[in-house]
Amino acid sequence: MPVLSVVGYLVLAPLVGGLLDALDRRVSARMQGRQGPPLLQPFYDIKKLFSKQMIAVNSVQMLLNLSYLVFLAVAGSMLFAGADILMCLFILSTADMFLVMAASSDSSPFSTLGAGREMIQMMAYEPLTLLMAVGFYLATGSFHVGDIIQMPHSAVLVMPGFLLGFMFITAIKLRKSPFDLSTSHHAHQEMVKGITTEMAGPTLAIMNIAEYYEMVLMLGLVALFFINEHWWSWPIAIVACLVVYLLEILWDNVSARVKWRTLLDSCWVVTLLAGGLNGLILMLVR
Amino acid sequence: MAIIPILIGWPALMALVIPLLRNPRVRGRVVYVGAAVVMVLAAFLLGAWLQGGGGIVSLCGSVPVIDHLMLAGEFALMVLIVYLSIKYKKYPVVLLSVGQTGLITWSELTCPVESPTHIQLDCLSMLMILIVALVGGLICIYAVGYMQAYHQHHKDYQDRSGFFFSMLFFFLAAMLGLVLSENLVWMYFFWEITSVISFLLIGYTRTEEAVNNSFRALWMNLLGGFGFAIAIVVAAHTLHTVQLGELVAAKATIPVVLLAMAGLTKSAQLPFSSWLLGAMVAPTPSSALLHSATMVKAGVYLLIRLAPAMAGNMTGMTVAFIGGFTFIAASMMAIAQNDGKKVLAFSTVSNLGLIVACAGIGAEETIWAAVLLMIFHSVSKSMLFQAVGSIENSLGSRDIEDMHGLLLRLPRLTYIMGIGIAGMYLAPFGMLISKWVALKAFVDADNYLLVIFLAYGSATTMLYWTKWLCKLVSLHHTKVKVTDVTRKDQYLSMYIHAAATLGLCLLFPLVSSRVVTPIIEELYGTAHEVLSMSVLTTMAIMLISVIFVPSLMFLLTRSAHRHYVPIYMGGVNEGDNTYFTNSFGDPEHLYLSNWYLRFEFGRRRLMRPGVIISAGVIIVMLCMIIGGAV
Numbered sequence: 001m002p003v004l005s006v007v008g009y010l011v012l013a014p015l016v017g018g019l020l021d022a023l024d025r026r027v028s029a030r031m032q033g034r035q036g037p038p039l040l041q042p043f044y045d046i047k048k049l050f051s052k053q054m055i056a057v058n059s060v061q062m063l064l065n066l067s068y069l070v071f072l073a074v075a076g077s078m079l080f081a082g083a084d085i086l087m088c089l090f091i092l093s094t095a096d097m098f099l100v101m102a103a104s105s106d107s108s109p110f111s112t113l114g115a116g117r118e119m120i121q122m123m124a125y126e127p128l129t130l131l132m133a134v135g136f137y138l139a140t141g142s143f144h145v146g147d148i149i150q151m152p153h154s155a156v157l158v159m160p161g162f163l164l165g166f167m168f169i170t171a172i173k174l175r176k177s178p179f180d181l182s183t184s185h186h187a188h189q190e191m192v193k194g195i196t197t198e199m200a201g202p203t204l205a206i207m208n209i210a211e212y213y214e215m216v217l218m219l220g221l222v223a224l225f226f227i228n229e230h231w232w233s234w235p236i237a238i239v240a241c242l243v244v245y246l247l248e249i250l251w252d253n254v255s256a257r258v259k260w261r262t263l264l265d266s267c268w269v270v271t272l273l274a275g276g277l278n279g280l281i282l283m284l285v286r
Numbered sequence: 287m288a289i290i291p292i293l294i295g296w297p298a299l300m301a302l303v304i305p306l307l308r309n310p311r312v313r314g315r316v317v318y319v320g321a322a323v324v325m326v327l328a329a330f331l332l333g334a335w336l337q338g339g340g341g342i343v344s345l346c347g348s349v350p351v352i353d354h355l356m357l358a359g360e361f362a363l364m365v366l367i368v369y370l371s372i373k374y375k376k377y378p379v380v381l382l383s384v385g386q387t388g389l390i391t392w393s394e395l396t397c398p399v400e401s402p403t404h405i406q407l408d409c410l411s412m413l414m415i416l417i418v419a420l421v422g423g424l425i426c427i428y429a430v431g432y433m434q435a436y437h438q439h440h441k442d443y444q445d446r447s448g449f450f451f452s453m454l455f456f457f458l459a460a461m462l463g464l465v466l467s468e469n470l471v472w473m474y475f476f477w478e479i480t481s482v483i484s485f486l487l488i489g490y491t492r493t494e495e496a497v498n499n500s501f502r503a504l505w506m507n508l509l510g511g512f513g514f515a516i517a518i519v520v521a522a523h524t525l526h527t528v529q530l531g532e533l534v535a536a537k538a539t540i541p542v543v544l545l546a547m548a549g550l551t552k553s554a555q556l557p558f559s560s561w562l563l564g565a566m567v568a569p570t571p572s573s574a575l576l577h578s579a580t581m582v583k584a585g586v587y588l589l590i591r592l593a594p595a596m597a598g599n600m601t602g603m604t605v606a607f608i609g610g611f612t613f614i615a616a617s618m619m620a621i622a623q624n625d626g627k628k629v630l631a632f633s634t635v636s637n638l639g640l641i642v643a644c645a646g647i648g649a650e651e652t653i654w655a656a657v658l659l660m661i662f663h664s665v666s667k668s669m670l671f672q673a674v675g676s677i678e679n680s681l682g683s684r685d686i687e688d689m690h691g692l693l694l695r696l697p698r699l700t701y702i703m704g705i706g707i708a709g710m711y712l713a714p715f716g717m718l719i720s721k722w723v724a725l726k727a728f729v730d731a732d733n734y735l736l737v738i739f740l741a742y743g744s745a746t747t748m749l750y751w752t753k754w755l756c757k758l759v760s761l762h763h764t765k766v767k768v769t770d771v772t773r774k775d776q777y778l779s780m781y782i783h784a785a786a787t788l789g790l791c792l793l794f795p796l797v798s799s800r801v802v803t804p805i806i807e808e809l810y811g812t813a814h815e816v817l818s819m820s821v822l823t824t825m826a827i828m829l830i831s832v833i834f835v836p837s838l839m840f841l842l843t844r845s846a847h848r849h850y851v852p853i854y855m856g857g858v859n860e861g862d863n864t865y866f867t868n869s870f871g872d873p874e875h876l877y878l879s880n881w882y883l884r885f886e887f888g889r890r891r892l893m894r895p896g897v898i899i900s901a902g903v904i905i906v907m908l909c910m911i912i913g914g915a916v
Binding site: 053054055056057058059060062063064066067070071074078083084086087090091093094097098100101104105106107108109110111112115116119120122123124126127128130131134137138143192197198261264268271272276279280283286 | 690691712718722725726729732734737738740741742744745746748749752753755756757759760761762824825827828831832835836839840842843846847848849850851852853854855856863876878880881886
């Protein structure tokens with residue numbers, strides 16, 4: 001069973017991620033009164049990127065980007081294999097580190113700027129992810145995803161604060177406004193394209209695929225809040241993931257990018273209020 | 287077990303011989319031999335101990351001669367401190383020194399306590415001996431090459447290398463004696479020696495800053511020593527024993543809390559962190575020694591010994607709070623530092639905080655984590671200090687900003703730095719695994735405050751290491767030529783450290799079951815496996831992915847044909863990725879700086895509140911604990 005779900009994740013995550021990305025573009029376009037691209041546009045984009053000439057600014061960028069992809073795939077596989085959630089989150093951070101290194105290896109002003117901001121983003125979201133893992137441990141008595149999804153009740157019933165906090169920081173991981181500090185969708189903004197400034201063609205395609213893996217991993221973590229031993233919790237979890245994703249899109253469209261200080265302060269305060277309090281209550285009633 | 291006096295005596299003998307040698311070449315050779323013999327002796331002791339079946343070996347019953355010699359030694363140290371304090375007009379230090387020596391003497395004369403064993407060898411002290419002998423010995427070897435380059439760079443300082451090496455060996459002897467002592471009076475003697483030697487090492491250059499910093503280190507450590515002395519007096523008068531093991535078994539509140547305070551000063555926890563940060567003025571080998579193998583490890587060693595007596599009481603809570611608070615505060619302040627050695631210093635303080643917090647909780651799992659953190663920290667930190675020292679000698683600067691693109695300029699040193707940094711915080715190196723276990727244990731101990739400290743502290747730790755690593759791997763071509771002046775003996779030491787870091791990571795399950803579990807068994811009587819098999823499998827997956835993924839990707843992408851293009855610089859790239867055309871049409875040099883967030887995380891902003899909070903907590907809790915116990 002774990003093998004099946006890992007293989008399923010590895011094969012399907014880019015497809016699901018691509019479709020979600022397409023959904024994002026369509027919904028965003030409708031919110032802005034536009035038609036939006038066709039549903040398969042992300043796949044056309046990736047195909048085109050792969051067909052482009054391999055240009056690079058240095059010899060290690062591709063290697064670091066590929067490492068980023070593989071580590072994200074490993075992190076996701078651990079989640080879908082039902083392994084330890086804390087380890088999964090640690091690997092997620094390690095993966096992100098490779099992206100930051102890929103961006104700084106260029107020694108280019110805009111990608112270095114993006115890398116710096118990405119590091120701040122990591123610092124902003126990491127406390128919540130660790131506390132969330134602790135929250136799952138307090139709620140279910142185990143760090144293991146396999147045990148967490150076998151509980152009689154959904155975890156969200158006792159850890160709504162963590163879900164709220166996680167939705168807050170998911171905006172960082174999905175690179176959504178107001179927290180899309182390290183990169184942008186449009187190259188005319190103040191940091192050009194941030195960490196992806198020097199990535200082109202196949203390198204950029206790999207980065208995009210990695211983001212799809214990450215997106216599915218993040219939504220998998222959202223699903224973890226809802227899944228319990230009953231079969232009907234699975235469709236509920238999928239609906240919940242879609243709702244969270246649509247909320248993120250809405251938030252993306254109605255807010256402007258904030259400064260790093262606001263990002264850090266708000267994430268840390270939300271982590272402390274939502275996650276910290278929720279965890280404290282869980283610990284006291286244990 | 288006759289090897290034990292030789293093990294302690296040999297470095298002390300070397301310390302006496304080395305200053306007599308004037309010729310640097312001969313002295314270098316003698317240092318090599320001396321350090322090698324220390325390591326071999328430690329290995330022999332390990333062999334003899336294992337052959338005897340391991341376990342606890344108690345030695346050295348009543349030896350009045352040594353007791354008297356130690357008392358004489360303490361008086362000699364006191365006279366030295368008094369002389370130097372008066373010479374440099376630091377009078378309050380005199381009171382501390384005279385006070386504690388007087389207390390100990392008074393106690394020994396009025397209330398002599400029969401001691402069944404003075405020296406005890408068990409798993410924990412054996413581990414400490416290995417760390418001190420191997421890491422410390424390698425640092426001595428490294429120092430031979432380093433000090434030559436150091437004095438070529440710093441012509442303004444008087445060359446007192448002989449004295450320097452002598453102090454390094456003395457330090458090793460004192461440390462070995464300290465971890466072997468079971469009798470608190472003996473331990474106190476060695477404790478005082480380490481305080482005084484660190485003071486002499488920090489003041490090596492005799493500049494005004496060095497003198498001030500060395501006296502700060504001295505008074506803080508003497509304050510801890512004062513607590514130590516009071517603990518001995520109280521234990522001797524109320525419990526009629528000065529055996530550490532008996533105090534811990536009896537859970538004697540007042541001596542334990544005072545000894546714990548001594549441990550906190552030595553391991554540079556807030557509010558006593560500033561002495562370790564000031565110790566950076568000394569030549570790098572002494573920093574490496576103070577930070578990794580000796581001195582600060584003496585503090586955490588004592589706290590780990592005391593851990594069973596701190597589990598679940600107020601003393602433990604206080605110690606755990608101070609440790610957790612120091613962990614997060616120091617890791618925040620590390621973000622704002624651009625001096626490589628300062629970052630390492632803050633990270634030492636921060637990591638020690640985590641170890642101290644683990645010791646304060648005093649559960650089996652936390653001690654497991656504490657011991658592992660200690661092992662990994664000594665090796666990685668010693669290597670990082672040596673690498674930064676070598677970079678400084680080659681580059682003429684230890685500013686992280688100057689290390690931009692170091693991978694192209696000093697590749698070998700950069701790889702060593704990279705391994706050290708990865709060892710300090712990345713999955714799946716030991717530090718991270720220990721952190722993971724600590725997190726679980728903090729939850730199990732119902733200490734939510736520590737969980738929060740750990741969650742936030744991990745994030746800030748991540749930032750300061752990542753940005754340093756990124757600075758190193760920037761492929762930035764400069765025209766400034768750098769020659770690597772690092773000598774072979776320095777590389778030898780660093781290579782062994784790098785191999786040890788990687789080896790410890792690969793042999794992690796073995797280290798856990800063969801080294802750490804027996805220590806827990808001896809401290810607590812029982813031990814269960816902290817890491818389950820499934821976690822070890824997960825770790826194996828992580829290890830394989832971390833080592834093999836980048837290498838595999840390297841092989842995959844090496845052959846890929848690429849068309850290299852210049853980077854985008856906003857202004858027109860002049861073609862070399864280093865200069866761009868500015869708005870006046872002139873070429874302008876590209877300069878990329880790291881983020882330091884000085885206004886948010888600067889030492890000036892955080893140090894004072896940190897010291898006030900921690901000092902307040904310590905004073906209030908000390909009053910409550912002692913008041914409650916009397």
